[in-house]
Amino acid sequence: MPLLTIHHVTAYRYQQPVSLGEHRIMMRPREAFDQRLLSARLDIDPPPSELRWLHDVFGNAVAIALFNQRASRLIVTSEMTLDHAPIAQRQVDVEAYARLFPFTYSSEDMPDLLRSIEREYHDPERIVDNWARGFVSNNGNTETIALLTQIATGIQREFTYVPRHEKGTQSPIETLKKRQGTCRDFAVLMIEAVRALGFAARFVSGYVYNPSRSEGVVGGGNTHAWVRIFLPGSGWVEFDPTNGIIGNRGLIRVAIARDPFQALPMSGTWFGPPASFLGMDVTVDVRRADPALFSPTDHGAINSRAIGVSGK
Structure with a gap:
């Protein structure tokens, strides 16, 4: 089973600070016999006032982020390590x-x-x-x-x-x-x-x-x-x-749904002048990891860097 690391960054840019509403984040790979998640870290900037997790109707892991401050950007970074078993x-x-x-x-x-x-x-x-x-x-x-x-x-x-x-x-x-x-x-x-x-x-x-x-x-x-x-x-x-x-x-599942609108990696709302939104940038990097550099003690970690929330 190849050991893989995934680095996924989504960045929203605004012309001036806007009020951020609720955001739904689906970037955590699904646990299964053919893909075993070893570690997962979620960093959010600016820090959410509340971050909670749930499973949707399809069993996908969804992070719900709430904010109580204005910001001119929103950057969500997901870093994961998993064992992946290819099935031909x-x-x-x-x-x-x-x-x-x-x-x-x-x-x-x-x-x-x-x-x-x-x-x-x-x-x-x-x-x-x-x-x-x-x-x-x-x-x-x-x-x-x-x-x-x-x-x-x-x-x-x-x-x-x-x-x-x-x-x-x-x-x-x-x-x-x-x-x-x-x-x-x-x-x-x-x-x-x-x-x-x-x-x-x-x-x-x-x-x-x-x-x-x-x-x-x-x-x-x-x-x-x-x-x-x-x-x-x-x-x-x-x-x-x-x-x-x-x-x-070569395929790593994150979200499964009946319709693509139910499997968006990230969605949310913001409040401000209509012309405030400047754009969104997404980068994803998947590569093989060095098993010698992976620490088993990181298993299951889910953190928000800005607010220091962690759990399994």
Whole structure:
């Protein structure tokens, strides 16, 4: 399991001091068998008057910061160390009844999967439906893993990745027409496409890194987005249509949601003159850590540098 460090900084800039409202921060990776968080530190400048943690409806770790002072900037720095266990495509196992498409989820799973199967975008002309159906074989022998792999790699191969720092996500139809977009646009397109085929899918926000120097990935230097699809026998499996990755190799989960708006790394409010906001800067650096430099005594530390709050 590679030992990784993540340095994530989000900075908001204002023309003059403004009043800061409540901010929700989702930068802490999820604990799981394939990614074990060893240490986590959250620094906030200016210091919040109150910092508390909660788990949202999807089980994501969310920090809630409240402020009682005015400021011309807000800088949130998250530093983490974790063990990450890559899972390759060949390790994805599907139960016999689901190895060929189409199949029906079991009666035990279906009630909990329904909201992840429901479509989020209107498609009256069935544009997304028809595009997704184009990956299904006409001879009735479409393998489930092959189908989903072809959709993910098809997006990677046929669409152009174009970074966009503005908020919001293109609709799947818009992405199909433009043939370009960001990682979150590609994730939303794939989610809607596989939902059109009856799969349960969720949006994932997190980080991407190069497992080896011989591999290139797109979407580094910022947060990244991809898809999780529920497959009987393996559960929720990662598919990254931006890089054509199947399995979690190079992918670190932070937030899982039904819709990208539920997985924003940081959101909040401020009060002041309308022209006060100057912009937002985000930097993310993921690299291998030296195990000899890691101190086990740091395990579980969550600190706000400015106010000295810590806990587990």
